[in-house]
Amino acid sequence: MKMLLGSGELRAMARGCAILGAGGGGDPHLGLLQVLQASADYGPVPLVDLDELPDDSLIMPCGGIGAPTVSIEKIENRDEGGRLPYYLEGATGRTVSALMCSEIGGANGLLPVCWAAQMGLPVLDGDGMGRAFPEVPMVAMHLAGISPSPAVMTDERGNVMVFRTITGDWMERLERAAAVEFGGSASATEYTLSVAQARAGAIVPNTVSLAIRVGRAVAEAEGGSPVDALLAEVGGYRLISGKISDVERRTTSGFVRGSVLVEGLGDDAGRLARLELQNENLIALERGRVLASVPDLICVLDSETADAIVTERVRYGQRVTVIAFACDPIWRTDKGIATVGPRAFGYDFDYQPVEDLAGAAT
Amino acid sequence: MKMLLGSGELRAMARGCAILGAGGGGDPHLGLLQVLQASADYGPVPLVDLDELPDDSLIMPCGGIGAPTVSIEKIENRDEGGRLPYYLEGATGRTVSALMCSEIGGANGLLPVCWAAQMGLPVLDGDGMGRAFPEVPMVAMHLAGISPSPAVMTDERGNVMVFRTITGDWMERLERAAAVEFGGSASATEYTLSVAQARAGAIVPNTVSLAIRVGRAVAEAEGGSPVDALLAEVGGYRLISGKISDVERRTTSGFVRGSVLVEGLGDDAGRLARLELQNENLIALERGRVLASVPDLICVLDSETADAIVTERVRYGQRVTVIAFACDPIWRTDKGIATVGPRAFGYDFDYQPVEDLAGAAT
Numbered sequence: 001m002k003m004l005l006g007s008g009e010l011r012a013m014a015r016g017c018a019i020l021g022a023g024g025g026g027d028p029h030l031g032l033l034q035v036l037q038a039s040a041d042y043g044p045v046p047l048v049d050l051d052e053l054p055d056d057s058l059i060m061p062c063g064g065i066g067a068p069t070v071s072i073e074k075i076e077n078r079d080e081g082g083r084l085p086y087y088l089e090g091a092t093g094r095t096v097s098a099l100m101c102s103e104i105g106g107a108n109g110l111l112p113v114c115w116a117a118q119m120g121l122p123v124l125d126g127d128g129m130g131r132a133f134p135e136v137p138m139v140a141m142h143l144a145g146i147s148p149s150p151a152v153m154t155d156e157r158g159n160v161m162v163f164r165t166i167t168g169d170w171m172e173r174l175e176r177a178a179a180v181e182f183g184g185s186a187s188a189t190e191y192t193l194s195v196a197q198a199r200a201g202a203i204v205p206n207t208v209s210l211a212i213r214v215g216r217a218v219a220e221a222e223g224g225s226p227v228d229a230l231l232a233e234v235g236g237y238r239l240i241s242g243k244i245s246d247v248e249r250r251t252t253s254g255f256v257r258g259s260v261l262v263e264g265l266g267d268d269a270g271r272l273a274r275l276e277l278q279n280e281n282l283i284a285l286e287r288g289r290v291l292a293s294v295p296d297l298i299c300v301l302d303s304e305t306a307d308a309i310v311t312e313r314v315r316y317g318q319r320v321t322v323i324a325f326a327c328d329p330i331w332r333t334d335k336g337i338a339t340v341g342p343r344a345f346g347y348d349f350d351y352q353p354v355e356d357l358a359g360a361a362t
Numbered sequence: 363m364k365m366l367l368g369s370g371e372l373r374a375m376a377r378g379c380a381i382l383g384a385g386g387g388g389d390p391h392l393g394l395l396q397v398l399q400a401s402a403d404y405g406p407v408p409l410v411d412l413d414e415l416p417d418d419s420l421i422m423p424c425g426g427i428g429a430p431t432v433s434i435e436k437i438e439n440r441d442e443g444g445r446l447p448y449y450l451e452g453a454t455g456r457t458v459s460a461l462m463c464s465e466i467g468g469a470n471g472l473l474p475v476c477w478a479a480q481m482g483l484p485v486l487d488g489d490g491m492g493r494a495f496p497e498v499p500m501v502a503m504h505l506a507g508i509s510p511s512p513a514v515m516t517d518e519r520g521n522v523m524v525f526r527t528i529t530g531d532w533m534e535r536l537e538r539a540a541a542v543e544f545g546g547s548a549s550a551t552e553y554t555l556s557v558a559q560a561r562a563g564a565i566v567p568n569t570v571s572l573a574i575r576v577g578r579a580v581a582e583a584e585g586g587s588p589v590d591a592l593l594a595e596v597g598g599y600r601l602i603s604g605k606i607s608d609v610e611r612r613t614t615s616g617f618v619r620g621s622v623l624v625e626g627l628g629d630d631a632g633r634l635a636r637l638e639l640q641n642e643n644l645i646a647l648e649r650g651r652v653l654a655s656v657p658d659l660i661c662v663l664d665s666e667t668a669d670a671i672v673t674e675r676v677r678y679g680q681r682v683t684v685i686a687f688a689c690d691p692i693w694r695t696d697k698g699i700a701t702v703g704p705r706a707f708g709y710d711f712d713y714q715p716v717e718d719l720a721g722a723a724t
Contacts, residue, residue, distance in 0.1 A: 091524075159532050162524040164449075170521050177539040 001052065002125055002209070004044040005113055009212055010035055012219060016211030017109030018308035019218070019230065022297040024280035025106020025132035026068045027310050030075060035110045038078070038117035045113050046122040047208055048098060053124070053195045057097035059203075060085055060192055061128050061141065062115065063108035065153070065175055066185030068279055069249070069256045069312040071107065077156040080187035081115025084152050088189055091150040091162050097195065100124040102139060102188075104207040105132025105280070106310060111187075123208065128191065130204035130328035131297050134255060134279035136175055137168025138340050140330055141191035144202035151175065151190035155182040163190070176254040184254060204328050218306045226306030227321050236325035237358040239284050239291045240264055240273045241303055244318045249311070255279055260300070260314055262322055273322060275300070277311055282345050284322060292324035293347070295331035295340045296354040299323050324354045363414065364487055364571070366406040367475055371574055372397055374581060378573030379471030380670035381580070381592065384659040386642035387468020387494035388430045389672050392437060397472045400440070400479035407475050409570055410460060410484040415557045419459035421565075422447055422554055423490050423503065424477065425470035427515070427537055428547030430641060431611070431618045431674040433469070439518040442549035443477025446514050450551055453512040453524050459557065462486040464501060464550075466569040467494025467642070468672060473549075485570065490553065492566035492690035493659050496617060496641035498537055499530025500702050502692055503553035506564035513537065513552035517544040525552070538616040546616060566690050580668045588668030589683050598687035599720040601646050601653045602626055602635045603665055606680045611673070617641055622662070622676055624684055635684060637662070639673055644707050646684060654686035655709070657693035657702045658716040661685050686716045 003009065014032035017025065039045065053059070062084055064071055085096040099112040099119075104127040116123045128139035137148065148171040149164040161178060165171045171190055179186045193202055214233055221229030231238065242264040249258035257278050264271030273286045281298040284291040292298050300309045303319045314320075330336050332353065338344065341351040365371065376394035379387065401407065415421070424446055426433055447458040461474040461481075466489040478485045490501035499510065510533040511526040523540060527533045533552055541548045555564055576595055583591030593600065604626040611620035619640050626633030636647045643660040646653040654660050662671045665681045676682075692698050694715065700706065703713040 087526075157532075158528045159536065160526040161536065162453075164522040166520045170519075173543045174521065174523065174540055177543045178536055181535045181539045 001046045001048055003047050005039070005047055005123070006044045007036055007039065010039065010110070010113070012212045012215030013208065014110060015215030015218055015307065016213065017104060017106055018310060019214055019299055020109065020211055020297065021105030021132040021308065021310060022280045022299055023277060023311040024068060024134065025103055025108040026064055026071045027312065028107050028110060030072060031107030031110030034076070035114040035117070038114040042117040042120070045116045047125050048122040049125055050195060050199050053097045055194070055196045057195055058092065058094050058192055059098050059100050059124055059195060059198055060088055060096045060189050061100045061102040061139070062112050062187070062189040063102040064111055064185055065136070065188045066179040066254050067251045067256045068106065068310060069251045070184030072312055074183055074185055076111070076187060078114065078118060080154050080156065081118050083154045083160055084187065084189045085119065087152045087160055087162055088150065088192060091152070092192065096121065098122045098124045100203065101127040103127055103129045103132040104211055105129070108132060109211055125208045126203045126205040127207045128203060130207050132280050133340055136172040136190055139191050140204050141193055141202050142168050142339065143330060143335050144197070146191050146193045146197060146202055148190045151188060153178055153186055153188040155186045179254045184251065204330065221306070227301055227303065230301070230306045231323060234325040236323045237354055239322040239324055240268050240271055241266060241321040242268050242271070244314060244316055244320060247314055247316060256311055262320060275322065278345060279311065281311070283342065283347060284324065290349060290352070290357060292354045292357060293342045293351060294345060295327040295336065297325050297327060326354055363408045363410055365409050367401070367409055367485070368406045369398055369401065372401065372472070372475070374574045374577035375570065376472060377577030377580055377669065378575065379466060379468055380672060381576055381661055382471070382573055382659065383467030383494040383670065383672060384642045384661055385639060385673040386430060386496060387465055387470040388426055388433045389674065390469050390472060392434060393469030393472030396438070397476040400476040404479040404482070407478045408484040409487050411487055412557060412561050415459045417556070417558045419557055420454065420456050420554055421460050421462050421486055421557060421560055422450055422458045422551050423462045423464040423501070424474050424549070424551040425464040426473055426547055427498070427550045428541040428616050429613045429618045430468070430672060431613045432546030434674055436545055436547055438473070438549060440476065440480060442516050442518065443480050445516045445522055446549065446551045447481065449514045449522055449524055450512065450554060453514070454554065458483065460484045460486045462565065463489040465489055465491045465494040466573055467491070470494060471573055487570045488565045488567040489569045490565060492569050494642050495702055498534040498552055501553050502566050503555055503564050504530050504701065505692060505697050506559070508553050508555050508559060508564055510552045513550060515540055515548055515550040517548045542616045546613065566692065589663055589665065592668045593685060596687040598685045599716055601684040601686055602630050602633055603628060603683045604630050604633070606676060606678055606682060609676055609678060618673055624682060637684065640707060641673065643673070645704065645709060646686065652711060652714070652719060654716045654719060655704045655713060656707060657689040657698065659687050659689060688716060
């Protein structure tokens, strides 16, 4: 066991998950309340490494699916977590030995810990993305050729669906349609893999530890600026500091989509940056120039505290600093770019790493 | 075994299924081509009675789900039939001993015969409705308190979903949403029941024989009018004879909805009747007066041949006779009316049996 996830770790993790969510993954404030309660009820969850788990057992990647704007009002009832492994084990005939976050970003980094507490299972130190992405096949397991099937989806009412689809894109279509029927959000597991497959490189390792470390760097920024402490911790770039001057946000087809305008203040006075989003912040633009884009992470931070402001909480007048930092290297491979680069979201430009864009800008 | 479903029986059955479909259930012409081919490839399917099947084995009710307007262009690839019992047996741990039509109406009366041929299973003489209805829980099994779960749904590409929902209405919502994603139609089984439950009255018995008998009555109307022969066979009422003067039909949310105007000719000159439909013909109106309504069957027939014209084939100028006849008595119970009466489809009037309405009109 690497560590027990006590309330101190969970609070730091929530802060880190918000930042790693790049605006998405759901509001970690709600996730934190849920996981603190589960932890108090069932005891703290062990965080484990791959070498502590039996080779042929299953890792269950899981989390919420849908529009974060919905999930802040329509919360889980906590039974979802038990149904997912029950039906997954039924469909595979194998045993789940640990839960893993499908995405470490946002509340989706915390929800699996909540479920693990209830089930008495450990959580693996790793996830499927190293951040949050909006669509089901946008996971490391997809790049590694792992099947999305069987997947299990459930809602807070007790409905359950087991999916076996021919591709990850079909899983996305069918799960999204069901999430819409469920009211805009639900709970799901897909891309289940064996411990042996995970060891062979099919996940993004050590991202729970990363979230905790990032959260602590912000919380413990002594005397200086929490934003600077965060930039140092993640190796990030400040894109603009200013205030939110416009938000356009619509919840549609199981996603939240829209854009956010940031008007520069102080040193950035006169500048105007625009973020476009689909659950997560996808691209940052200024006068037609790309400041940063997926798969790199773009975060809207409270300028004072460096707390990340998730997509569904961004509003007019907030004083924010927008930062960007490098994604996990797996997303910068050809298959990674094809899966989650700008063109995968319909943008007609090629991906450039944030460090190159930042270098060109100065 | 009651009989072997040879090509003669299947041709009569297709004609009868079209009539029992009340406009819906899909075009039986395509169903007939499929089942004749399957019958030639694998041999004729035995039609069996409940007392020929083991008590604890399962009956799998099955058919297509979606909009008939779609299913005439997007046909099955025939592998669907094998996947349904495979995953149903996996989900229940029990053996399927016979297939049953979820609805005897339209192509959905023939599709299970096609699948049964391929699987070497018999077809039960009975179905879930004694006609066709548009929504999943509109089956005798629902009235008998049988669970809709587990249900299995698949498409022609090979995607499979297993559903366990808390109610039949949730099954309808989730299956419909998936059918829409699949392009508007798919194949499914739900409300699986044991032979013992079927014997206790949870199905509408002898409806395959009924379809064959009805089809033969029309085909063999010697010297007289096929419409009159049909009316005599089913105990039906002629609502209006005339021509189709307008069709409004839209495929939306996995259904076809719309209305059909019939302008009287001959003895009916000067009359104008309107049918409203959701996959099936739901109500027939004349100057605000209800001529017939669900759950009784309303059929649009070719005035010369008495062949039923399914919803998706009705078009301007056709010379038609609209008839209505009594549904199976289970639909005239309180729970039956609540499930499939006019109010279940959003109409603000109470159900009156077609024989009472016809009596009042003369």
